[in-house]
Amino acid sequence: MNGLVTVAVVEDSPGADAHPSASELRYRLRQQSVLSDFGIEALRARELGPMLQRAAELCAEGMTARYAKFLERCPDRDALLVRAGVGWPEGVVGGVTIPADLGSPAGFAFKTGEPVISNHLENEERFRTPTFMAEAGIRRAINVVVEASGEKYGVLEVDSSDEGQFETADIAFMQGFANLIGVAIERQGAEARLAAAIEHQELLTREASHRVKNSLAMVSAMLNLQMHEDDDPRITRMLGDAQARIAAIALAHDRLWRGDRVGVVALDELVCGIVEGLAEQAEVDIPCIILAIEISADIAIPIGLVVTELVTNAIKYADGGIAVALGIEADEFVLTVDDRGPGMPAGFDIASASRDSLGMRMIASLSRQLKGAMSFEDADGGARAVLRFPDPRG
Known part of the structure; x- marks a missing residue:
């Protein structure tokens, strides 16, 4: 050779x-x-x-x-x-x-x-x-x-x-x-291979969110039908509350599967979308000013549910002038819901109210989930609900 x-x-x-x-x-x-x-x-x-x-x-x-x-x-x-x-x-x-x-x-x-x-x-x-x-x-x-x-x-x-x-x-x-x-x-x-696996996982996650959203929309439609068939105001109100909660979760999943990033939603789009839906049902105008950021759905959904409960209560008991806002103060997120209603009952205590009201129990539970503190006060000729919780972005 x-x-x-x-x-x-x-x-x-x-x-x-x-x-x-x-x-x-x-x-x-x-x-x-x-x-x-x-x-x-x-x-x-x-x-x-x-x-x-x-x-x-x-x-x-x-x-x-x-x-x-x-x-x-x-x-x-x-x-x-x-x-x-x-x-x-x-x-x-x-x-x-x-x-x-x-x-x-x-x-x-x-x-x-x-x-x-x-x-x-x-x-x-x-x-x-x-x-x-x-x-x-x-x-x-x-x-x-x-x-x-x-x-x-x-x-x-x-x-x-x-x-x-x-x-x-x-x-x-x-x-x-x-x-x-x-x-x-x-x-x-x-x-x-990792990128392909992530892409496949994102596809599965989007598909799951899309299916959950569709299923919740179906449940909401069924509740709506039941509301129109029942003459009992108390039952109608309870079904309406349940429908609003389901609609909030469905909207979050709708944002999840449509978003650019899996598991992340735009907070302003989600919360203002919820408020817009509630305002349309009640035929009132509710200004909504929310911090434009993207956060994890694990945080966004509890925030959306809190907003649903607070706005639903304001629609029930206030005469109008409802406004929703969420901003940052000293490294804390501050959510406020204001109304021009009769104000807070004398001696109101959220712990006591939670024993008699499912909505208040949900608000208290969701506040703890967000590691925050919920308070209610009289303000500007009405009532103000304030939720403070740590900045979830770390």
Whole structure:
């Protein structure tokens, strides 16, 4: 095998046992610098094609060669595609394949898994020189295999049309590139699988929210029918309250599956949507000024339910002038519902009221869920409900 070098058959280079010269040391240090630069780029790379192209460019630079290429295994046949390269005429990169057999240095490296040096391609009896390489006058080649996830992915090759010798020490430099490429391919593959899994999970979450919203809308419609068939005002009121609560949760799920981010809703759209629905039913105008932020649905839904209860109570007992607002004061969210009604009953206590009113029990429970404090007070010729709770954005 004229000029063939593998790890099993090593061709001695002239002066191999002598101490390296100053120029040789500079050459090897330059290779280490180039390899280090590529390591940073490979670990940052997000796209495979540009990373492979950069590997070919830097590998050629480190070997002071004009030609380099990365040959990628073709998944549908036993061949290697020139996926990236430098120095080759137009049409070679991305358009030329060679058989992945033992008849070429790259094919031999790919099949055996061993690095190959061929310093005399013109005299080779075992290897054929691919046509595009012969046309470029390539005289010598060095090849290393790139593996990713335990499988051979391709071959990294540096070629030269100059006389000279690729040495066994060059294999270490080339193998360093091959190892970095393999790690980058594995990382990009893992990131792609993770992104696909997240996308699938988001799709399932959106579908679940859409189905929940539709189911709740159906329940709300059934309650509405029941309300119109029952003459008892107390039953009608209870069914109306239940319908409002269900509508609030349904609106939250509607925002969830329509939103850009899974599990997150726009607080102003949700709360003002709830208020608008309640105002339309009661045929009143209710101003709604809500902080325009996105928060987790786990926080937004309790806020929406509190607003539903407070606005529903204000509609029942106030003469009008209802307003809803939510802002930030000293790292706390402050929700207020004002009305122009008769004000709060003398000696009102939320704990006592909770024993007799489902709505008040829900308000107290939801306030605790938000780790907040609920208070009621007389204000501006009416009543004001104030809920303070920690900023849920942390």
